[in-house]
Amino acid sequence: xxxxxxxxxxxxxxxxxxxxxxxxxxxxxxxxxxxxxxxxxxxxxxxxxxxxxxxxxxxxxxxxxxxxxxxxxxxxxxxxxxxxxxxxxxxxxxxxxxxxxxxxxxxxxxxxxxxxxxxxxxxxxxxxxxxxxxxxxxxxxxxxxxxxxxxxxxxxxxxxxxxxxxxxxxxxxxxxxxxxxxxxxxxxxxxxxxxxxxxxxxxxxxxxxxxxxxxxxxxxxxxxxxxxxxxxxxxxxxxxxxxxxxxxxxxxxxxxxxxxxxx
Amino acid sequence: xxxxxxxxxxxxxxxxxxxxxxxxxxxxxxxxxxxxxxxxxxxxxxxxxxxxxxxxxxxxxxxxxxxxxxxxxxxxxxxxxxxxxxxxxxxxxxxxxxxxxxxxxxxxxxxxxxxxxxxxxxxxxxxxxxxxxxxxxxxxxxxxxxxxxxxxxxxxxxxxxxxxxxxxxxxxxxxxxxxxxxxxxxxxxxxxxxxxxxxxxxxxxxxxxxxxxxxxxxxxxxxxxxxxxxxxxxxxxxxxxxxxxxxxxxxxxxxxxxxxxxxxxxxxxxxxxxxxxxxxxxxxxxxxxxxxxxxxxxxxxxxxxxxxxxxxxxxxxxxxxxxxxxxxxxxxxxxxxxxxxxxxxxxxxxxxxxxxxxxxxxxxxxxxxxxxxxxxxxxxxxxxxxxxxxxxxxxxxxxx
Numbered sequence: 001x002x003x004x005x006x007x008x009x010x011x012x013x014x015x016x017x018x019x020x021x022x023x024x025x026x027x028x029x030x031x032x033x034x035x036x037x038x039x040x041x042x043x044x045x046x047x048x049x050x051x052x053x054x055x056x057x058x059x060x061x062x063x064x065x066x067x068x069x070x071x072x073x074x075x076x077x078x079x080x081x082x083x084x085x086x087x088x089x090x091x092x093x094x095x096x097x098x099x100x101x102x103x104x105x106x107x108x109x110x111x112x113x114x115x116x117x118x119x120x121x122x123x124x125x126x127x128x129x130x131x132x133x134x135x136x137x138x139x140x141x142x143x144x145x146x147x148x149x150x151x152x153x154x155x156x157x158x159x160x161x162x163x164x165x166x167x168x169x170x171x172x173x174x175x176x177x178x179x180x181x182x183x184x185x186x187x188x189x190x191x192x193x194x195x196x197x198x199x200x201x202x203x204x205x206x207x208x209x210x211x212x213x214x215x216x217x218x219x220x221x222x223x224x225x226x227x228x229x230x231x232x233x234x235x236x237x238x239x240x241x242x243x244x245x246x247x248x249x250x251x252x253x254x255x256x257x258x259x260x261x262x263x
Numbered sequence: 264x265x266x267x268x269x270x271x272x273x274x275x276x277x278x279x280x281x282x283x284x285x286x287x288x289x290x291x292x293x294x295x296x297x298x299x300x301x302x303x304x305x306x307x308x309x310x311x312x313x314x315x316x317x318x319x320x321x322x323x324x325x326x327x328x329x330x331x332x333x334x335x336x337x338x339x340x341x342x343x344x345x346x347x348x349x350x351x352x353x354x355x356x357x358x359x360x361x362x363x364x365x366x367x368x369x370x371x372x373x374x375x376x377x378x379x380x381x382x383x384x385x386x387x388x389x390x391x392x393x394x395x396x397x398x399x400x401x402x403x404x405x406x407x408x409x410x411x412x413x414x415x416x417x418x419x420x421x422x423x424x425x426x427x428x429x430x431x432x433x434x435x436x437x438x439x440x441x442x443x444x445x446x447x448x449x450x451x452x453x454x455x456x457x458x459x460x461x462x463x464x465x466x467x468x469x470x471x472x473x474x475x476x477x478x479x480x481x482x483x484x485x486x487x488x489x490x491x492x493x494x495x496x497x498x499x500x501x502x503x504x505x506x507x508x509x510x511x512x513x514x515x516x517x518x519x520x521x522x523x524x525x526x527x528x529x530x531x532x533x534x535x536x537x538x539x540x541x542x543x544x545x546x547x548x549x550x551x552x553x554x555x556x557x558x559x560x561x562x563x564x565x566x567x568x569x570x571x572x573x574x575x576x577x578x579x580x581x582x583x584x585x586x587x588x589x590x591x592x593x594x595x596x597x598x599x600x601x602x603x604x605x606x607x608x609x610x611x612x613x614x615x616x617x618x619x620x621x622x623x624x625x626x627x628x629x630x631x632x633x634x635x636x637x638x639x640x641x642x643x644x645x646x647x648x649x650x651x652x653x654x655x656x657x658x659x660x661x662x663x
């Protein structure tokens with residue numbers, strides 16, 4: 001029997017965070033060099049911690065991070081490849097390389113939020129959110145920390161939107177949402193193993209399995225993104241009621257049983 | 264100590280620059296033998312006549328199906344070795360809930376440089392579309408799970424150079440909490456342009472063979488390889504009569520919240536991770552036969568480990584194995600865990616190949632010759648970009 005997850009705060013973002021969004025949380029000059037994917041995750045993290053009643057400035061030795069990234073920090077990855085292509089590898093950008101590493105977003109969250117517990121990152125496209133939730137459950141079950149911030153951050157692969165009109169049939173089974181525009185989205189969920197005065201929902205059970213399904217069957221009405229699961233999950237939480245969250249991806253299924261929490 | 268907390272390793276496998284199997288790699292580590300050289304035939308970079316790497320032997324790679332990524336090919340080879348050692352086929356486990364946890368760096372990144380380059384030049388082709396689709400359709404752990412026909416959960420862990428250690432630790436947790444009956448876990452990575460150029464441009468790569476913990480160390484050498492473990496619950500081990508080849512006893516992880524590419528010089532996160540792993544194992548530093556260190560031979564990594572080891576376990580011998588494997592990035596923790604189990608089971612620790620001079624900023628001399636050990640437990644740690652630290656405690660097959 002897997003432990004329950006108590007959701008004390010959540011936030012999601014469709015599109016990019018704007019500088020003014022950060023005004024309640026941090027001086028915006030500190031964000032100048034930050035890549036977009038990390039900015040989006042950070043804004044959602046600030047908002048979900050605030051909802052959970054957790055002081056953003058406190059040192060968090062007992063808080064863990066479980067991050068889901070569909071395909072990593074693609075903006076920086078492409079910047080690094082661009083620098084090789086345009087300037088040659090002898091002048092390629094070390095900054096872009098360092099930012100392209102998945103852990104870059106983990107570092108951003110840990111530094112800005114003073115999180116010093118475990119940090120794990122899952123990168124498996126559509127199934128990343130499922131992996132990050134399982135990890136949060138495991139970290140809490142093993143008492144490696146008392147709270148976990150589950151953060152989901154997604155970049156856009158610039159090649160896909162450009163080539164899909166010509167190759168749509170080849171990629172169709174893998175994509176949900178297309179032909180709606182690709183959108184950079186993010187989400188964050190503050191969870192723990194025991195209820196608090198800020199608990200809003202309880203995740204009763206998470207079931208995540210590999211299947212032989214070849215078609216992505218997730219319904220995403222207005223955008224295309226690997227992180228759609230996390231946003232769709234957040235949208236269900238917005239409705240403030242019990243729900244079963246079920247998604248069938250190409251190759252896996254995710255089921256989450258959620259109850260509205262009443263103390 | 265309580266081995267009831269440990270998870271049984273039913274089998275393991277390894278492929279890296281110093282060998283094409285776990286036993287072969289350990290023999291390579293003992294003898295300092297490795298496939299080390301300039302990688303002009305593997306990556307297209309202007310640095311390939313200057314910066315060497317540790318590579319898996321070409322004849323081993325020749326067996327790969329071109330549709331398969333090198334990383335996935337290497338991991339599957341290791342997994343097959345693990346199943347063979349365990350004396351069980353993947354099909355026999357199909358009635359069980361079997362999970363797959365794999366750490367990787369390159370395989371889980373957008374590594375299709377040629378595809379991207381062709382697109383930027385306006386020369387995107389149907390072949391590029393196929394490669395892009397393969398990359399999107401075949402995420403590491405999911406593809407490996409499908410290859411073996413498992414239907415349990417899967418997870419690709421991408422905590423950079425700590426990924427392999429994290430994968431083994433999370434897999435242990437999946438068994439401990441009853442999420443799975445068995446978990447195929449480990450790490451895998453391959454030589455690729457981005458990390459090769461990237462580490463050179465960050466000025467942490469060396470032009471010579473790396474010298475872990477040595478005062479005259481001059482940087483890392485990128486490597487490639489994979490390490491795989493088949494972990495099983497006690498009930499599954501009994502049902503299939505699987506013998507322990509070793510144990511995973513404890514796992515810890517903590518982040519530095521310090522710097523994008525450098526570890527915290529006070530090693531607070533690493534100390535926390537090691538302490539957690541030891542606590543979960545029910546052991547103390549006195550129980551450890553040795554530590555297999557991360558030991559990249561970079562300027563910043565080795566002193567940070569020095570601080571942690573001097574603080575927690577100053578009497579425990581330290582072995583750095585990257586002088587024969589190179590830095591295999593997301594695979595490193597898993598490759599090193601396999602070598603650690605081999606060392607425990609054979610009761611000898613190899614020398615730290617490449618070490619030459621004591622460094623007072625590190626504060627210890629790693630193993631310099633083949634050293635006999637009698638204690639049955641060892642620690643393996645990993646440090647990664649972004650300040651992610653991970654540690655696992657492993658036990659020999661006769662530790663119970």
